[in-house]
Amino acid sequence: MEPGIERDFSAQMSYGDYLRLDLLLSAQQPQSDPPQHDELLFIVQHQTSELWLKLMVHELRSARSLLASDELSPALKRLARVKHVQHVLTDQWSVLATMTPSEYALIRPFLATSSGFQSAQYREVEFLLGNKNADMVKVFSHDPAARAELDGLLREPSLYDEFLAYLARHGYDVPPALLDRDWSQPYRLSPELVDTFAAVYAAPEEHWGVYETCEELVDLEDNFQEWRFRHLQVVQRTIGHKTGTGGSSGVDFLRRALDLTFFPELYEVRTRL
Template sequence: MSTDAPDPGPAEPRSRASREVEPGVERDFARNLSYGEYLDLPTLLSAQHPRSVPAQHDELLFIIQHQTTELWLRLVLHELSSACELMAADEHRPALKRIARVKHIQAAMTEQWSVLATLTPSEYARFRAFLATGSGFQSWQYRAVEFMLGNKNAAMLDVFAHDEGQHRGLVELLHRRSLYDEVLAWLDRRGHELPGSVLGRDVTETYQADPGVVRAWSLVYADPDRYWAEYEMAEELVDLEDNFQVWRFRHLRTVERIIGSKPGTGGSSGVPFLRRALDLTFFPELYDVRSAIQDVTPAGYHGGDGDV
């Protein structure tokens, strides 16, 4: 018996014409919400206002790059705020989901620097003066992210004193527990007995490492099977910080590529200011604990010439 498939007949000729609209696709946008209305695209796409005179082609790239970053930062704040609330309610699993999403957002933000890096020094010089005193240093959302991750600095509030809403929002975050504060409180509630000085600290101050917290994380890393939830949370936070540092480094290298050692707009020192930020850390004990972890030698193993 033949197993050949039936002859489908001659194939229809391929058409280079545009695809027809499918029968079920909505057409009556007078009655129903459209894609553009849902996203408020008229507002979004009319928010780019190059200021250079005569108009410079590359200024639109600079504006969209930074506007896109601000949109991502808005989503980061949304996710981190939810993660803090979930940790306070001992809901660590959905909090991990929020943190995982932030990690993907960080990857997108970091990759964006490669787009801005196509801007050459001579192209940027043609419109840089029109930025006047505008600077990324004045991004209140970036400062809000730093506050939520624990890098608190009340002196930074002065930069935003001109805008009541931004200033008020940062003051609220200054007095709120950071994500790491919430994680440490959760760790204590799970029986890891953190120092009272850490749990009751002044949350308006930048977090400082504590040996008692290193000991608590050491127990977690010594027995990850027993403390898997805490172990997973620790590693997610390390990922979060590593991604932040990669973003900072790409920022530094992009700025250095475009303006060299010149001061930044808005009065910052430029590259030196960005380089100092690379020394900051949000979760210090999660790095300190790596020096405290003891190597485990398998039974019967006697080493060899290739040991490090």
């Protein structure tokens, strides 16, 4: 111990105080009876995922706000951070995959009807990225705060909507119907917007900021799809084709999600080049 190291925290803030570790480390409350060794893994995996999702929501909200105020560079900084968070979330699936089907079967009954499908923060991320679905909000009728948060995001422009508004303000050809629409409805591909992005990709050095943003958004979507695919793989290797605890079809439900896209024009434009 060096002489200058703090030892007395009776009147000072400690590491545990700042992080509220008393609350954080007491939040793992296994339900299995008799106790099952692997339940702690399952709980920690999902609680840490929720913490990373909280940070993603924070960063995506900020990026959206920065785009709305024409601050492109700091918005890209936020998106770069989100991409790193996505990598952490995807890598975490390998930890959960160490649980074998027989080990999971011992704790599954104690999950009752709880399911990751019911993660409000995951839905917030999807809504911020543009995958809007009013039916998803109804799942949170039991939680007024979560429902209000999702309902607000449902009716607000997504990150992509704000990017398109940014483009229009800076002289790019964006169909007016995309700038004044019902934000609660899912976004649909616009052939005219593909033409606009084709011009950007044809001369990236002339449109570098916009070009870079397009590629950052593609990275986000690629990472999201990778997360979805790893989720599907872990579920399939753990429960096969059983129905999910929340009532979904399980693997088949997750596989259909792989067809969803946030930024359709940014993929369609590749066909034009």
